[in-house]
Every structure is written in C-alpha cells, then in structure tokens.
Amino acid sequence: MSLAASPIRFPDLASRTVMTRRAWWLVVLNFLIPGSSQVLAGDRKLGRFGLGATITLWLIAIAALVVWFLWPAVLYTVFSTTITLWVVALVLAFYAVLWVILTLDTLRLVRLVKTAPSARAWLAGFTTLVMIGLSGTAAYGAYVATTASGFLSSVFVAGPTEPPIDGKYNFLLLGGDAGPDRDGLRPDSITVVSVDAETGQAVTIGLPRNMEDVPFNEDSPLAAVYPEGYGSIDGCEVDVCMLNSIYTEVELMSPEMYPNAVNEGSEPGIEAMRDAAEAITGLQIQYYVLIDMQGFLELIDALGGVTVTVPEDVPIHADETFTTVAEWIPAGEQHLDGYHALWYARSRHGTSDYDRMARQRQIQEAVLEQFNPANVLSKFQEIAAAGSQVVKTDIPQSMLGYFVDLASKTKALPITDVELVPDNGIDPEDPDYDYARQLVQQAVFPPTEEPAEG
Structure with a gap:
C-alpha cells in the first residue's frame, strides 16, 4: 500500500x-x-x-x-x-x-x-x-x-588527587558532636577506614575519644609542643588532654599551626586529628570525612528512618548532664527516626564509651545499607539538603566516581573491625601505641598480603 x-x-x-x-x-x-x-x-x-x-x-x-x-x-x-x-x-x-x-x-x-x-x-x-x-x-x-x-x-573540593599508599586508601572519619553548651565542635566518634584500592576490602579502626598521651609523628607541628605525647608533661591548653580534645585546642587556640588547612578544604583542628590518627595507627591518611552528628539526624529523617537491632534498652536523656532519663529505646529490632537514632548513638547513661562506639558504628552501617539508588532518588531533595549540612571532606570531586565504584565493591565484602579498646589489650589511659600499631598492621596487611608499592 x-x-x-x-x-x-x-x-x-x-x-x-x-x-x-x-x-x-x-x-x-x-x-x-x-x-x-x-x-x-x-x-x-x-x-x-x-x-x-x-x-x-x-x-x-x-x-x-x-x-x-x-x-x-x-x-x-x-x-x-x-x-x-x-x-x-x-x-x-x-x-x-x-x-x-x-x-x-x-x-x-x-x-x-x-x-x-x-x-x-x-x-x-x-x-x-x-x-x-x-x-x-x-x-x-x-x-x-x-x-x-x-x-x-x-x-567536595576541587583539589588534587592522592595515589594509594601501599595499595590502600586511608580515610579519617570523624563524627562531630557540636552543641550550644560547647565551644565549637568536638569529635565524638573517631574512625580510620583503610580500603584496598583494587578489591575494596575495608578495615575500620575505632579510636576511643578518651585516649591519652597521644603521640605525633616528627613532621607534625604538634610534635614540638608535645614531644612525649599530648598533655603528658605539663598538660594541655584545654580542660582534658584526650584524643578528641586535640581538635578543640588547635581549632580554637592554635590554628596557625596549620596555615594551609582552610585553602586545602580542611580545618586546623581536622589536620591535627589527622596527625594524631596517623601516629596512633601507623597509617598515612589521604582524606578525611567529617560528619556532623546533629545534621546526621536530618539525614536519617530524609531517608525515612533507619532500622537497627537494639541489644538492650538504651536511655534518652532529659538533661545535658546525661543523668535523668526521659524515655527508653527498647531492646529488639527498632525503626528509629533521626532523633531516636542520634540518641541511640550518643547515649551515655549507664554505658561506657566503648558501648557508644559500637552503637555509632551500627548506626553508620545501617545508614550506608539504606543508601540505594531507589531510596536516594525518591527522596533526593531532602537528602541533598541534609547532606550538604552533614558532610565536610577534602575528597576531590574528580575522585568521587572512583570511590563510589570502590564502595560498591566494599559493600559486597565483609568488613574487618579493629577497636583499640581494653577488650583488645589497649588501655586508653595508658595506651601501648606500639601494640596498637601492630594490631592495625595485622588487620590492614594480613600475613597473606604484603604491602604494595606506593
């Protein structure tokens, strides 16, 4: 036709x-x-x-x-x-x-x-x-x-990319706990994550915020001020000389120690924490990620909440002294909104810092598990609005695609956790840092794996 x-x-x-x-x-x-x-x-x-x-x-x-x-x-x-x-x-x-x-x-x-x-x-x-x-x-x-x-x-910044070191990318992950009763932000959760640049195999190293006598490598400006460890001789410039106090001291009192930090997408306090984490773990850290815990609340709400298994009842406090209980998060599988998830991660009443570290890691892993394309796209506006207030990092935008691909490999593999806590032979009040570095090296470079050429 x-x-x-x-x-x-x-x-x-x-x-x-x-x-x-x-x-x-x-x-x-x-x-x-x-x-x-x-x-x-x-x-x-x-x-x-x-x-x-x-x-x-x-x-x-x-x-x-x-x-x-x-x-x-x-x-x-x-x-x-x-x-x-x-x-x-x-x-x-x-x-x-x-x-x-x-x-x-x-x-x-x-x-x-x-x-x-x-x-x-x-x-x-x-x-x-x-x-x-x-x-x-x-x-x-x-x-x-x-x-x-x-x-x-x-x-994300527009800075230069960093190559893997010994075949690894090492990240400093800080959970910032800011509040109206505090001078500036104070890292409440400190983790070093080492990821194999080829396979995506990850090791997380948990650093208790109350570690004392924190060492610094010779090239750190803090090594000249605290040659025997942070606050070990004549104390420090803040009320307590613990690991997470290093951020506060440098950020508020000695930012001139790291004059290039801001121009490189960082902060003096963050660079001081990077120096401390490198000396504790023996790893050279290429990038940091700072997550504001209060903003984390908004991110969880944007995702529609997060589901975790609560091992035992966890209290929500009614005051800033963390002594009066307003309500309890009951044991069992719970779907938590941002408010309850934040309290689950930071609750102190009747628990130790090491319990809090475990809960914080649990919340972080649960949130990452829920980051899937369908969930993110359906709530993109809320997630993007919350995320821009939650995350600060010096990861260059040009590396983002590579790290997203690497993260997809990481999610498919079991993650090795190394907690530098008393259960692993590390006393935060009198840490054996040589032993801590030995634990880290054994986990990051197991006997079957030799450090790669940098």
Whole structure:
C-alpha cells in the first residue's frame, strides 16, 4: 500500500472506526517512538527532528548501559562532575520540552471529534499520562542533576588527587558532636577506614575519644609542643588532654599551626586529628570525612528512618548532664527516626564509651545499607539538603566516581573491625601505641598480603 493511500495520513474522516483505530496507533507510537506520529501523519520535518532526537537518546542509553556493565567507574566519574551534571540537566530539559510539543501535536493529529465518543476520554487521558510520564520524568531528571551539581560543589573540593599508599586508601572519619553548651565542635566518634584500592576490602579502626598521651609523628607541628605525647608533661591548653580534645585546642587556640588547612578544604583542628590518627595507627591518611552528628539526624529523617537491632534498652536523656532519663529505646529490632537514632548513638547513661562506639558504628552501617539508588532518588531533595549540612571532606570531586565504584565493591565484602579498646589489650589511659600499631598492621596487611608499592 502506498503512503498516499495510508489510512494513517489520509484516513476516512467519515468512519469513526477508522479514526478511532488511527488515533490509538498515533498515541501509542508517540509513547513508544516519539516523533514517529508526525512522520506518519503530520509535519514530517518536526517528525524527523523528534525521531532523530529519540534515536539519539536510545543510543546514549545503550552506550551508558554497556559502560555500566563493563566500566562502571567511568559512568560514576562522568556523572559526578559539575559540568557533566549541568549538561545532563540541559539535555533532559530539552527532551522534556520536546516531548510536550510532540505529545500535544499528536493529540491534534488524532482529531478527537472524529473518533468514537466512548474512546475520546480514554485517548485524551492516555495522551495526557504519556506527556506527564515522559516530560515529567525528564524534567525531574533535570532537577535532580542540577541539585546534585550544587550538592557536590558544596561538599567536595576541587583539589588534587592522592595515589594509594601501599595499595590502600586511608580515610579519617570523624563524627562531630557540636552543641550550644560547647565551644565549637568536638569529635565524638573517631574512625580510620583503610580500603584496598583494587578489591575494596575495608578495615575500620575505632579510636576511643578518651585516649591519652597521644603521640605525633616528627613532621607534625604538634610534635614540638608535645614531644612525649599530648598533655603528658605539663598538660594541655584545654580542660582534658584526650584524643578528641586535640581538635578543640588547635581549632580554637592554635590554628596557625596549620596555615594551609582552610585553602586545602580542611580545618586546623581536622589536620591535627589527622596527625594524631596517623601516629596512633601507623597509617598515612589521604582524606578525611567529617560528619556532623546533629545534621546526621536530618539525614536519617530524609531517608525515612533507619532500622537497627537494639541489644538492650538504651536511655534518652532529659538533661545535658546525661543523668535523668526521659524515655527508653527498647531492646529488639527498632525503626528509629533521626532523633531516636542520634540518641541511640550518643547515649551515655549507664554505658561506657566503648558501648557508644559500637552503637555509632551500627548506626553508620545501617545508614550506608539504606543508601540505594531507589531510596536516594525518591527522596533526593531532602537528602541533598541534609547532606550538604552533614558532610565536610577534602575528597576531590574528580575522585568521587572512583570511590563510589570502590564502595560498591566494599559493600559486597565483609568488613574487618579493629577497636583499640581494653577488650583488645589497649588501655586508653595508658595506651601501648606500639601494640596498637601492630594490631592495625595485622588487620590492614594480613600475613597473606604484603604491602604494595606506593
């Protein structure tokens, strides 16, 4: 049959059956292959443009899918840069507008008044849903891309990348506990995470915040002030000379020790904590991540809460002295909102710092477990808004794609935990730091693994 005789382009206007069948063909084709309706029944120039745009999008999607399966790190890197995200947003905005134009034009080509009365509402409704589905999805994708771009720019720096050391990337993870009753932020949770740069195998090293006589390597500016360890000779400049006090002292009283910290995306207090953690563990730390625990509350709420198994009843305090109990978090599996999750992580009544360390690690792992694409995309606005207030890091944006890929490998492997606590032979009041470094080395470089070339 020639195109001139086609009932799609030249229908029998007097036949409602033909017009109704034609209408369904056009709206379905507009859904499956945008632009094809115009090629067959309307403005062929517009149709060829729309069809070309559709095929181009298909090719991009197929290429992205191939890269996703073969080289996922490449895709992560591409979609974790500000410029790329803005390009993606502009492209998606273009498709959102194009699909509105094509769908409205398809509705014009349908000629509803010529179709069967019983089919008109269905045709109009389906066409509207197609327009909302296609254009709405593209518009939301553009919004997510621009929001993600702003979020990444606010959290990640534009600094130089660091190579793995002995085949490892080492991160200092600080949980900051700020409050109106405190001068500045004080790290309440201190962890070093060592990740194999190839396999993603991770080791977490928990450092009690109350460790004393903390050593410093010779190249640290604090080594000259505390040659025998932090506060071990004549005390320190703050009320207690413990590990987490190092941040407060340097940040508030001696920021000049680290003059380049701010320009490098860090803070003097954080750099002091990095020096301390390196000397304690014997590992060189490339990057830090600071998580504000109060902001962590908002992040958990944005995720819709977090589910953990509570081993025993945990109190929520009614005052800042941590003595009066307002309510209890009961033992068993509990789905906690941000407020209760934060209290679960920081509650002190009747428990030790080591109990708190275990609960904090439990909450962190539960939150990471809930970070999946479906959950993040469905609540992206809330998560991005909370995340920009929660996280501070010196991880460069150019490394984000690589680390996201590495993290996906880490999630599939068991994580080794090393807690430098009394149960492992480390007394925080009189620590054997040589033994602590030995424990760390055994965990990070087990007997079957030799340190790699840096």
